[in-house]
Amino acid sequence: MIHEPRRAESHGAGGADAGRRFGDGGLNLKPSGRQHVSESLEGGSPVGEVSVADAVFSCRDVSVFYGDKQALKSVTIDVARRQVLAAIGPSGCGKSTFLRCLNRMNDTIPGARVTGTITLDGRDIYSKRQDVAQLRARIGMVFQKPNPFPKSIYDNVAYGPRIHRLARTRADLDDIVFTSLQRAGLWDEVKDRLSSLAIGLSGGQQQRLCIARALAVQPEVILMDEPCSALDPIATAHVEDLIEQLRASYAIVIVTHSMQQAARVSQRTAYFYMGQLIEVGDTDRVFTNPQHRLTEDYITGRFG
Numbered sequence: 001m002i003h004e005p006r007r008a009e010s011h012g013a014g015g016a017d018a019g020r021r022f023g024d025g026g027l028n029l030k031p032s033g034r035q036h037v038s039e040s041l042e043g044g045s046p047v048g049e050v051s052v053a054d055a056v057f058s059c060r061d062v063s064v065f066y067g068d069k070q071a072l073k074s075v076t077i078d079v080a081r082r083q084v085l086a087a088i089g090p091s092g093c094g095k096s097t098f099l100r101c102l103n104r105m106n107d108t109i110p111g112a113r114v115t116g117t118i119t120l121d122g123r124d125i126y127s128k129r130q131d132v133a134q135l136r137a138r139i140g141m142v143f144q145k146p147n148p149f150p151k152s153i154y155d156n157v158a159y160g161p162r163i164h165r166l167a168r169t170r171a172d173l174d175d176i177v178f179t180s181l182q183r184a185g186l187w188d189e190v191k192d193r194l195s196s197l198a199i200g201l202s203g204g205q206q207q208r209l210c211i212a213r214a215l216a217v218q219p220e221v222i223l224m225d226e227p228c229s230a231l232d233p234i235a236t237a238h239v240e241d242l243i244e245q246l247r248a249s250y251a252i253v254i255v256t257h258s259m260q261q262a263a264r265v266s267q268r269t270a271y272f273y274m275g276q277l278i279e280v281g282d283t284d285r286v287f288t289n290p291q292h293r294l295t296e297d298y299i300t301g302r303f304g
């Protein structure tokens with residue numbers, strides 16, 4: 001049993017305005033009939049602002065090949081600190097591939113090859129000197145399907161800190177577990193059952209546990225690949241509230257199929273299509289005034 005330090009505040013998700021979460025994020029997804037800055041798929045450069053002032057990641061000309069097949073085509077984009085970037089686009093357009101470039105998870109796929117440059121805080125993450133385990137410790141990853149380890153709730157969260165030796169004493173480890181569960185908005189629901197198996201939690205709780213597990217190694221960036229697609233609307237609202245809170249401390253990249261979710265949780269949106277980055281910019285601008293015809297076709301549902 002671990003003690004609850006007094007200094008921390010409860011971050012219970014779903015506040016007074018949780019109802020707003022079920023709205024459409026203020027979107028007006030009707031075709032506009034406007035002229036676009038760009039209409040074509042050829043030409044390479046995305047429409048919009050690829051660079052940001054305070055970049056955590058800078059991706060330049062990043063391509064990914066699976067064998068002979070090119071899944072990502074010369075993508076150039078920055079990820080900003082303390083901001084949520086939403087990656088949207090039709091199935092198979094390369095969103096997960098893009099995410100996996102950022103923590104070198106494509107390295108684990110036989111036949112996958114990445115070209116171009118990606119820097120994290122100015123350092124090339126594909127440099128020969130980069131320790132991949134250390135890199136992944138700086139980048140938390142949350143997947144579509146909650147994937148708790150077949151261990152207790154406590155041991156799931158303590159797993160990363162143990163491997164990376166982040167705690168000197170058991171009290172330090174307890175503190176990391178507590179803080180991570182607290183920040184993930186799960187503490188109150190699990191504090192009396194920390195030694196129970198994590199697979200006994202509901203799907204939404206398991207996903208917040210996976211987020212707590214990602215937070216426990218004190219990452220700089222959190223990558224989320226459709227983190228809510230297996231959750232009901234209430235669990236989704238919990239996770240969305242959590243993303244909003246986490247943004248104060250982390251850079252977050254979230255892949256989502258829900259444009260409403262992208263509009264609710266992100267400040268910047270990137271639209272991918274057939275391996276290309278088509279458009280990127282402030283979320284409000286991309287959804288209200290898309291400058292590429294393909295972006296508008298997608299967000300207004302005319303894609304097909």
Ligand SMILES: Nc1ncnc2c1ncn2[C@@H]1O[C@H](COP(=O)(O)OP(=O)(O)OP(=O)(O)O)[C@@H](O)[C@H]1O
Nearest residue numbers: 066069071089090091092093094095096097098109
């Ligand atoms: N391990 C792999 N081996 C070969 N091809 C792959 C592999 N993973 C992805 N691809 C291909 O790369 C392209 C991009 O896939 P990716 O999974 O990145 O798309 P996505 O945008 O995440 O799609 P979804 O929305 O369905 O998750 C697709 O054509 C896919 O078939």
Ligand SMILES: [Mg+2]
Nearest residue numbers: 095096097225
């Ligand atoms: Mg995917």
